[in-house]
Amino acid sequence: VTLARPTLQHHTPSPLPAGRRDFFAELIDRARALSTVPVAVAYPVTEVALSGALLAAQEHLIRPILVGPEAGIRAAAAAASLDLGATAIVPATDEDDAAKKAVSLCKSGEANALMKGSLHTDTFMRAVLASESGLRTSRRVSHVFVLDAPSYPRLMLITDAAINIYPTLDDKVDILKNAIDLAHALGIVEPRVAILSAVETVNPKITSTLDAAALCKMVDRGQILGAVVDGPLAFDTAVSANAAAIKGLVSPVAGVADVLLVPDLESGNMLAKQLEYLGGAELAGIVLGARVPIVLTSRADSARARLASCAVAALCARAASS
Amino acid sequence: VTLARPTLQHHTPSPLPAGRRDFFAELIDRARALSTVPVAVAYPVTEVALSGALLAAQEHLIRPILVGPEAGIRAAAAAASLDLGATAIVPATDEDDAAKKAVSLCKSGEANALMKGSLHTDTFMRAVLASESGLRTSRRVSHVFVLDAPSYPRLMLITDAAINIYPTLDDKVDILKNAIDLAHALGIVEPRVAILSAVETVNPKITSTLDAAALCKMVDRGQILGAVVDGPLAFDTAVSANAAAIKGLVSPVAGVADVLLVPDLESGNMLAKQLEYLGGAELAGIVLGARVPIVLTSRADSARARLASCAVAALCARAASS
Numbered sequence: 001v002t003l004a005r006p007t008l009q010h011h012t013p014s015p016l017p018a019g020r021r022d023f024f025a026e027l028i029d030r031a032r033a034l035s036t037v038p039v040a041v042a043y044p045v046t047e048v049a050l051s052g053a054l055l056a057a058q059e060h061l062i063r064p065i066l067v068g069p070e071a072g073i074r075a076a077a078a079a080a081s082l083d084l085g086a087t088a089i090v091p092a093t094d095e096d097d098a099a100k101k102a103v104s105l106c107k108s109g110e111a112n113a114l115m116k117g118s119l120h121t122d123t124f125m126r127a128v129l130a131s132e133s134g135l136r137t138s139r140r141v142s143h144v145f146v147l148d149a150p151s152y153p154r155l156m157l158i159t160d161a162a163i164n165i166y167p168t169l170d171d172k173v174d175i176l177k178n179a180i181d182l183a184h185a186l187g188i189v190e191p192r193v194a195i196l197s198a199v200e201t202v203n204p205k206i207t208s209t210l211d212a213a214a215l216c217k218m219v220d221r222g223q224i225l226g227a228v229v230d231g232p233l234a235f236d237t238a239v240s241a242n243a244a245a246i247k248g249l250v251s252p253v254a255g256v257a258d259v260l261l262v263p264d265l266e267s268g269n270m271l272a273k274q275l276e277y278l279g280g281a282e283l284a285g286i287v288l289g290a291r292v293p294i295v296l297t298s299r300a301d302s303a304r305a306r307l308a309s310c311a312v313a314a315l316c317a318r319a320a321s322s
Numbered sequence: 323v324t325l326a327r328p329t330l331q332h333h334t335p336s337p338l339p340a341g342r343r344d345f346f347a348e349l350i351d352r353a354r355a356l357s358t359v360p361v362a363v364a365y366p367v368t369e370v371a372l373s374g375a376l377l378a379a380q381e382h383l384i385r386p387i388l389v390g391p392e393a394g395i396r397a398a399a400a401a402a403s404l405d406l407g408a409t410a411i412v413p414a415t416d417e418d419d420a421a422k423k424a425v426s427l428c429k430s431g432e433a434n435a436l437m438k439g440s441l442h443t444d445t446f447m448r449a450v451l452a453s454e455s456g457l458r459t460s461r462r463v464s465h466v467f468v469l470d471a472p473s474y475p476r477l478m479l480i481t482d483a484a485i486n487i488y489p490t491l492d493d494k495v496d497i498l499k500n501a502i503d504l505a506h507a508l509g510i511v512e513p514r515v516a517i518l519s520a521v522e523t524v525n526p527k528i529t530s531t532l533d534a535a536a537l538c539k540m541v542d543r544g545q546i547l548g549a550v551v552d553g554p555l556a557f558d559t560a561v562s563a564n565a566a567a568i569k570g571l572v573s574p575v576a577g578v579a580d581v582l583l584v585p586d587l588e589s590g591n592m593l594a595k596q597l598e599y600l601g602g603a604e605l606a607g608i609v610l611g612a613r614v615p616i617v618l619t620s621r622a623d624s625a626r627a628r629l630a631s632c633a634v635a636a637l638c639a640r641a642a643s644s
Contacts, residue, residue, distance in 0.1 A: 202536050221524065
């Protein structure tokens, strides 16, 4: 498992067109309406790491359980003028210890979601994926970007642009199932999934077109449930009914995709970053396929993106327990 | 290119149930109604090889052009008490020369189909597939068994059980297109094609299920035209609507397959031979994908199977020129 989320410059999303639904605000409202989800926050000893969790608590999205050296956590709070109030703290000596204890809280059921603080991603994910003590399930772990792009009239889920580098077809089955579960948790009853490639036709030399065909047939046969899936689709036909019409493509997904399943991490990461940096999109993110949803916020995330990520985690946690 | 058609014991097909359509008789009638097709017969110097061509000529299915040593041809005719009448003979010195000259007649348009006589299959096919002088097209060459099995209410096409050993997906595209063209030539307007495997679900470990999914999506996208295609299907669901219903499988092909595209030569050959030897089926056969249809009768074929193969070749030749 790798994580391709480099440190970003802080980025301001474009304002939404007047009258346009604000999907992030809707997600946050939706999560706020649920009972507050206990979230283990591993090693939040910097201002950025701590403020995300505390802000989400203020908004009644989560109830953080801070796991790390108490002195370090309190110092970070003081430096940022944050009030810890009655926030629970579970002492841990270092990054590794904090990761393991936060994972353990999720395993025991004391926490229903996990959030990365200011420790190294490798240390964090090693604890998550440890074969005995970790949070693995039979599902492969995968990442989903949850995007609100002003130029697209739907919430957009992009997967996997952060964890699985060159997913096999078997991996893509789990990536797809994870994304469908997430869409359901976010209130998208029957998500439309585009399996992306560079073309709409099946080309034996382009693996992503073959994988797309296989995933579609798995859906036909009921091996994957809960979504309308089509592919291969190129990005244009996935998001534009007009492009599909010009190409003469008849597809129940073309132009109305909720989920974009990308061929690999490189193409997916470029797609997500392009939408963020040139398309004015706001990005939240979530890691799925473990026993609890995992928030992997980046230092560059805006406060609203952090809140949205916590809302997504809370909605997933509540969907899993319902 | 290999040819897996071992010498068979002469085999008597089961009688058709009373009132059941006789598909071979229909094919022969259909071909007889067309203008007679000139067929180059390579090296017919045995009684069996010669009688097949002459019988088809008697029935007004083909007009044979016998290519081989004239003395040998006349000796075979005399031994079998066959009357050559005005049948054209193009002299050739040996097997290799006869194969090349027969191929050349097809290339020049003097013949519209090719029939193997009593020469070695390797010698024959080498002339057919020679890169400059042969009959290759952009399509891969493939074989189709045309079966009438008394227990199945449709004519059945099985491909490729004789030439392509382990076809790739690219090969299967051509095998499928050849079979669809053949079905059209035989009067099946919109053939139902089952892409066979051992299961109905997509299993990344079973290549034939992945190939099936890819072929279906190619049909969805208009890359392959003129047929209703579904797969993976197991043999039972391909030929039995009841088996499909019990499995809860919804498929436009299940139970009504006209064409069975098999995973590879081994499974296909066993399937065809099982239908012939234990299922009482009559088998004709044709090689497609070359510039003309090619008849590769076996010494074990019944007179009616030989006639049916000639009828199939004639129908293909006329469809290609229409």
